[in-house]
Amino acid sequence: MNGGPTASQRFFLGILPENPVYRQMLGMCSTLAVTNNIQAAVTMAAAVLFVLVCANLIISLIRHWLTPYLRIVIFTLTIATFVTVADRALAAFVYPMSKMLGPYIPLIIVNCIIICRCEVCAAKQGPITAVADAAGQSLGFGLALVSLAAVRELLGSGMWFGSRVLPEAWPDWVIMVLPPGAFLTFGLLMGLVNWFTARRAGKEGA
Amino acid sequence: MSYLVDIFLIALSAALINNFIFYYFVGICPFLGVSRRVEMAFGMGCAVTFVITIAAAIAWGMTRFVLMPGAPLAQWVAGWFVDPETAKAVDLSILSYIVYIFAIAASVQFVEMYLRKYFPLLYRSFGVFLPLITTNCAILFACLTIMSQVAGVDDPAARWDLGRSLTMAAFGGLGFTLAIVIMAGIREELDACDVPAPFRGAPIALVVGGILAMAFMGFTGVDSGIKTALTRPAAMGVQAVSPPPAPVVATPAAEPGKQGAAK
Numbered sequence: 001m002n003g004g005p006t007a008s009q010r011f012f013l014g015i016l017p018e019n020p021v022y023r024q025m026l027g028m029c030s031t032l033a034v035t036n037n038i039q040a041a042v043t044m045a046a047a048v049l050f051v052l053v054c055a056n057l058i059i060s061l062i063r064h065w066l067t068p069y070l071r072i073v074i075f076t077l078t079i080a081t082f083v084t085v086a087d088r089a090l091a092a093f094v095y096p097m098s099k100m101l102g103p104y105i106p107l108i109i110v111n112c113i114i115i116c117r118c119e120v121c122a123a124k125q126g127p128i129t130a131v132a133d134a135a136g137q138s139l140g141f142g143l144a145l146v147s148l149a150a151v152r153e154l155l156g157s158g159m160w161f162g163s164r165v166l167p168e169a170w171p172d173w174v175i176m177v178l179p180p181g182a183f184l185t186f187g188l189l190m191g192l193v194n195w196f197t198a199r200r201a202g203k204e205g206a
Numbered sequence: 207m208s209y210l211v212d213i214f215l216i217a218l219s220a221a222l223i224n225n226f227i228f229y230y231f232v233g234i235c236p237f238l239g240v241s242r243r244v245e246m247a248f249g250m251g252c253a254v255t256f257v258i259t260i261a262a263a264i265a266w267g268m269t270r271f272v273l274m275p276g277a278p279l280a281q282w283v284a285g286w287f288v289d290p291e292t293a294k295a296v297d298l299s300i301l302s303y304i305v306y307i308f309a310i311a312a313s314v315q316f317v318e319m320y321l322r323k324y325f326p327l328l329y330r331s332f333g334v335f336l337p338l339i340t341t342n343c344a345i346l347f348a349c350l351t352i353m354s355q356v357a358g359v360d361d362p363a364a365r366w367d368l369g370r371s372l373t374m375a376a377f378g379g380l381g382f383t384l385a386i387v388i389m390a391g392i393r394e395e396l397d398a399c400d401v402p403a404p405f406r407g408a409p410i411a412l413v414v415g416g417i418l419a420m421a422f423m424g425f426t427g428v429d430s431g432i433k434t435a436l437t438r439p440a441a442m443g444v445q446a447v448s449p450p451p452a453p454v455v456a457t458p459a460a461e462p463g464k465q466g467a468a469k
Contacts, residue, residue: 025235025238025408026235028231028234028235028238029231029232029233029234029235029343032231032234033230033231033232072311072340073308073311076307076308076311076340077304077307077308080303080304080307081304083303084300084301084303084304087303088300103230103347103350103351103354106303106346106350107232107343107346107347107350109303109307109346110307110340110342110343110345110346111343112235175420178423179228179229179231179419179423180228180416180417180419180420180423181416182231182416182419183412183413183415183416183419184412184413184416184417186412187405187408187409187410187411187412187413187414187415187416188409188413190408190409190412191402191404191405191409191410192404194403194404194405194409195404198403198404
């Protein structure tokens with residue numbers, strides 16, 4: 001498996017050019033569900049970082065023994081194990097946050113980002129490349145989550161990290177922290193990202 | 207009476223009020239991925255409803271008899287190796303995620319084999335959707351809801367039985383089908399619209415989803431109103447009013463993921 005991006009390239013690819021949320025449209029459930037405040041988004045991103053790095057490392061170490069038919073099952077069971085660890089750890093150390101995220105932590109198991117990275121990268125690359133790729137992708141995921149959460153929390157409750165940022169006169173757009181706000185904000189932000197990308201590509205082309 | 211009301215409310219809540227897509231955001235990937243044509247969306251919805259019901263039955267059985275603290279089967283097996291007092295403390299709930307995901311993968315696999323053998327026509331119409339369902343969050347989400355309603359409830363009377371679990375899963379699947387078919391219908395029309403270039407494809411679909419979610423918000427609180435109306439005569443007597451199903455949320459602020467939003 002020569003060629004292809006190196007470890008550091010993969011790390012940076014994950015953050016912006018191949019951002020899992022805005023570019024690849026993966027892991028939408030958690031993206032939409034936990035972004036009504038920044039703290040939840042950061043916790044979620046940290047959990048994904050842990051699970052993705054561990055799963056990628058393990059898969060990359062055992063990649064020579066994987067058989068094509070059992071591949072996906074092995075991926076899923078590895079991921080499920082680490083998600084259980086993350087879930088128990090969150091429940092032990094930050095119980096209110098674990099309560100708040102509720103079923104979305106276990107739902108990391110079926111988060112397409114992780115399975116996709118295991119399949120695309122970890123099953124073919126060495127451990128260092130796999131870990132760099134995992135870190136880059138999860139940072140990209142975290143960035144997307146925080147950007148979404150920042151907009152929603154600011155407009156929806158006038159707060160960042162639970163403390164008031166906007167003046168008291170700001171009429172909170174409650175809709176932004178409710179489910180419809182997630183769809184709207186995400187759609188608009190994604191349009192914005194597309195617009196910037198297209199504009200930059202146009203400038204470079206000119 | 208009370209049980210039927212409960213079932214009815216669970217069904218209503220799962221299908222409309224707390225719609226899997228518009229309220230819990232589970233199953234967004236197929237919602238955006240295969241909602242371009244109504245027939246495809248309907249096929250996907252049917253496949254999901256089918257698998258979710260089977261997976262829910264397995265999840266309920268596993269939770270009730272093996273995984274939850276003090277589950278009979280786990281105790282019985284543990285009783286072979288340790289004394290009965292120690293066996294009572296056996297708690298396998300830490301294994302639940304692995305068991306669920308395995309049950310889902312296995313049931314998808316079996317459903318696929320069964321359909322291919324006995325209903326080739328149906329199999330062909332489900333096509334590629336069946337294997338995709340394994341990674342559909344909606345199925346795992348239904349299993350997790352069942353777990354929280356079976357293992358997370360202290361009062362044995364309030365614990366969900368098989369009927370309630372299956373109702374929740376099947377109607378959740380129906381709600382999913384409804385959402386994805388509505389979405390596909392809108393997106394078919396959207397193809398003819400002049401959407402600004404950066405918004406073509408997923409972004410406009412998400413915005414449309416947001417507007418649909420607003421429409422579905424109109425159902426908020428319907429369940430508590432119906433519940434009050436239906437149980438009022440019974441509540442006067444000694445008959446215990448069954449506790450409300452946990453996913454039902456009267457006010458948005460009470461939703462688990464949204465507490466930070468409470469204002």
